[in-house]
Amino acid sequence: MPDKKHQHNLQPNSSFKNEFIAGLIGYLTTMYIVVVNGSILSEAGLSIESGMVATILASFVGTVLMGIIGRLPLIIIPGMGINALFAYSIVEGTELHFQEGLAVVLVAAIIFLITAFSKLGVLLRDAIPNSLKHAITVGLGFFLILIGLEKSGLVISGENTIIAIGDFSSATVIVSLLTLFLAIFLFVKNIPANFLLTMFAGTIFAFIAGTIETGNEAINITWSEMLFLPSFSAIDELSFWLAVFPLSMILIFENMGLLHGQLEMLKRENRYSKAYQVTAFSTLTCAFLGTSPTVSAAENAAVIASKGRTGKTALVAGVLFLATLFLIPWITMIPNTAISPILIIVGFLMTQNIRYLPLDNLSECIPALLIVVMIPFTYSIADGMAFGFIAYPIVKIAIGKHRELSAALIVISGLFLFDFIMKIIGI
Numbered sequence: 001m002p003d004k005k006h007q008h009n010l011q012p013n014s015s016f017k018n019e020f021i022a023g024l025i026g027y028l029t030t031m032y033i034v035v036v037n038g039s040i041l042s043e044a045g046l047s048i049e050s051g052m053v054a055t056i057l058a059s060f061v062g063t064v065l066m067g068i069i070g071r072l073p074l075i076i077i078p079g080m081g082i083n084a085l086f087a088y089s090i091v092e093g094t095e096l097h098f099q100e101g102l103a104v105v106l107v108a109a110i111i112f113l114i115t116a117f118s119k120l121g122v123l124l125r126d127a128i129p130n131s132l133k134h135a136i137t138v139g140l141g142f143f144l145i146l147i148g149l150e151k152s153g154l155v156i157s158g159e160n161t162i163i164a165i166g167d168f169s170s171a172t173v174i175v176s177l178l179t180l181f182l183a184i185f186l187f188v189k190n191i192p193a194n195f196l197l198t199m200f201a202g203t204i205f206a207f208i209a210g211t212i213e214t215g216n217e218a219i220n221i222t223w224s225e226m227l228f229l230p231s232f233s234a235i236d237e238l239s240f241w242l243a244v245f246p247l248s249m250i251l252i253f254e255n256m257g258l259l260h261g262q263l264e265m266l267k268r269e270n271r272y273s274k275a276y277q278v279t280a281f282s283t284l285t286c287a288f289l290g291t292s293p294t295v296s297a298a299e300n301a302a303v304i305a306s307k308g309r310t311g312k313t314a315l316v317a318g319v320l321f322l323a324t325l326f327l328i329p330w331i332t333m334i335p336n337t338a339i340s341p342i343l344i345i346v347g348f349l350m351t352q353n354i355r356y357l358p359l360d361n362l363s364e365c366i367p368a369l370l371i372v373v374m375i376p377f378t379y380s381i382a383d384g385m386a387f388g389f390i391a392y393p394i395v396k397i398a399i400g401k402h403r404e405l406s407a408a409l410i411v412i413s414g415l416f417l418f419d420f421i422m423k424i425i426g427i
Helices: 002-010 016-030 032-042 048-070 082-094 098-116 120-127 130-152 171-188 194-209 238-266 269-289 300-305 311-331 336-356 362-378 381-398 407-425
Strands: 076-078 155-157 163-165 294-296
Touching: 016 032, 016 194, 016 300, 016 311, 032 048, 032 076, 032 082, 032 194, 032 311, 032 336, 048 076, 048 269, 048 294, 048 311, 076 269, 082 098, 082 130, 082 238, 082 381, 098 120, 098 238, 098 269, 120 238, 120 407, 130 155, 130 171, 130 238, 130 336, 130 362, 130 381, 171 194, 171 336, 194 336, 238 269, 238 294, 238 300, 238 381, 238 407, 269 294, 362 381, 381 407
Parallel strands: none
Antiparallel strands: 076 294, 155 163
């Protein structure tokens, strides 16, 4: 009898009504990514309209693949934090063109695929200390908070300081504050589709205050703006490969963590390998669709809580994402003041991982805190990671715990150190 019960638990049992509702809720809770990711991609040189199209198509393709091949109720969207790495560190930071940045995405996706279909993924997962993994998430969180504060006008460049508080007499700042406090209220009250409501209300506030820009009535997207060819013109440059490295690491570790937790909620851990492989393949398509890589959405917790159990849920959400193409003329009107609170709140959620840092163990927490601090302070995710990864083996060797260092970790730390040496030399 116990065996039958266990077998029953492994088989998803849900009506189509439940699957449809879960897919609808999943779409409403993740639809904000279309605007937010489009805005971030525009910082990398893409028009915001093309960025939205790329986000929609990548979300549609990834989510449908998860529904058909993975047979799981998981939504796939461009990852927050990863999009910031792509726009601000890879494209702007290394001065690569957008198509060259997509080539970085393609190579990182291939590396991700190799780990998904081999034992290399397990090797990397075990090689990186948990303290550094959590520190990357926390550092990304603070980076998103900083970007959100900057986009809202709440933080500006100071005359005598690096940053300063914004002009509180400005209508833009006032609208940003109202939208932020509303976003926090909706979020802590756990209102369904709270991010979507935040963008809607924030746009209304901006319209009333006269800070919203109109005039996007005629928006034409051609096929050439929906499909991209990555450019490998910079593949012989060191900066190209130094951009591939941190992107690959984040893709591998973030998806490992997200999928593990979500499949545990579903009680379908036996589908981990298939879900991981589908997610890896989804990132590969992003290089041709024109966006930063996708991940399994953190909001899938709401999908699972809404009784989504099978791939039908993902198919419903995927179709709804595709239908969003018809809404682009309207959603391009959403201002930064309506987007920035979402960046800030997502950043808050990511920083909660700081509770997992072993603060009573200096050999673990010092390298981890270097990552946390240096990612936002250097305005570079890759450079922030480098400080922690280089410091980790140095600290361990200093206290005589070199045996805790794996060969893979030493190689990774050495690559980060090599990057710093090249910057010192001026290459």
